[in-house]
Amino acid sequence: MPAPSPVVELRDVSKVYQPTTRGGAEVVAIDGVSLTVDAGDVYGIIGYSGAGKSTLVRLINALERSTSGEILVNGQDIARLPERELRPVRLGIGMIFQQFNLLGSRTVAANVGYPLEVARLPRDRRRARVAEMLDFVGLSDKARAYPDQLSGGQKQRVGIARALATQPGILLADEATSALDPETTHEVLDLLGRVNKEFGVTIIVITHEMDVIQTLATKVAVMDQGRVIERGDVFDVFSNPQQPASARFVSTVVKGLPSAGELAVLRDRHPGRIVTLAFRDSSVDQARVFGEFAAAGITFEVVYGGINEIQGRSFGHLTLALTPGPNAGSAGEADAVVDAALDRVRTLTTVTEVR
Secondary structure, rough: OOOOOOEEEEEEEEEEEOOOOOOOOOOOEEEEEEEEEOOOEEEEEEEEOOOHHHHHHHHOOOOOOOEEEEEEEEEOOOOOOOOOHHHHHHHEEEEOOOOOOOOOOOOOOHHHHHHHOOOOOOOOHHHHHHHHHHHHHHOOHHHOOHHHHHHHHHHHHHHHHHHHHHOOOEEEEEEOOOOOOOHHHHHHHHHHHHHHHOOOEEEEEEOOOOHHHHHOOOEEEEEEEEEEEEEEEEEHHHHOOEEEEEEHHOOOOOOOOOHHHHHHHHHOOOOOOOEEEEEEHHHHHHHHHHHHHOOOOOEEEEEEEEEHHHHHHHEEEEEOOOOOOOOOOOOOHHHHHHHHHHHHHHHOOEEEEEE
């Protein structure tokens, strides 16, 4: 199988803003970032506010110029191209925004057709393409409506249709779901998934929401203070984050070990031994683990944690309260029964005893 071809490459890219006042300091927004986005990827770039992720996306379509480094789009370094040579490059890069950026004085159909006007496509071809895109996003009946007559989710679908009108190979989504409620967010993410699968469009998603990455992305880069501090397949970064900032993001959707405060509550509520088991991918069979406790006559209850699934692969942590059965004997003998069961479980997965 041939290796995937990169469509976007950033090589040691930096963006430095000069001081706006006398004696002010430079602002390093992007600091030596290198990334490769392959054809067909849904590449998530995540970071807290001020991490540099929105600046990064504006560099990719040359809305801003980098201070140094190379930015290759389909093999062409756009970082130093003159404006007239950037126009055809931008036609191949669609973009959707957090606040939709629709033209309020234009109908839905006219909004979708606007980039085709700029590209000087003949009117009959514009009409056909607009109709095709509105059908794809499920808004054919809204062609003559105006943006202020639409819900937030409908506005974003218009934004997606407009971004796809010129048949771009790359789609940039800058916080595209941040203004939407959870149900509408998932509708938009499902639509973006279709864009990737049905049209083969490479998508770069800028977000601070881990749910978006978990649902949509195949690869992820974590940004902090203008630098990429971790990158890789979403499953690998989620199931085994290497950097503290990555771990903080992951903890928003994946519960790991209980904190000291949470552990104190668990101890008050549940008798017996409390342990946390790590599960990662199909290499760990939960039924076998639980079977060891059942065979030893140990009652177990899941008291914290959960199992997540990304692209058909599962991972997570489950914290259990273990109580030996009434026939375990004395306290010492009961402890020995639990210890023996835990030793057998440790051959299957990682066990962290938290009491």
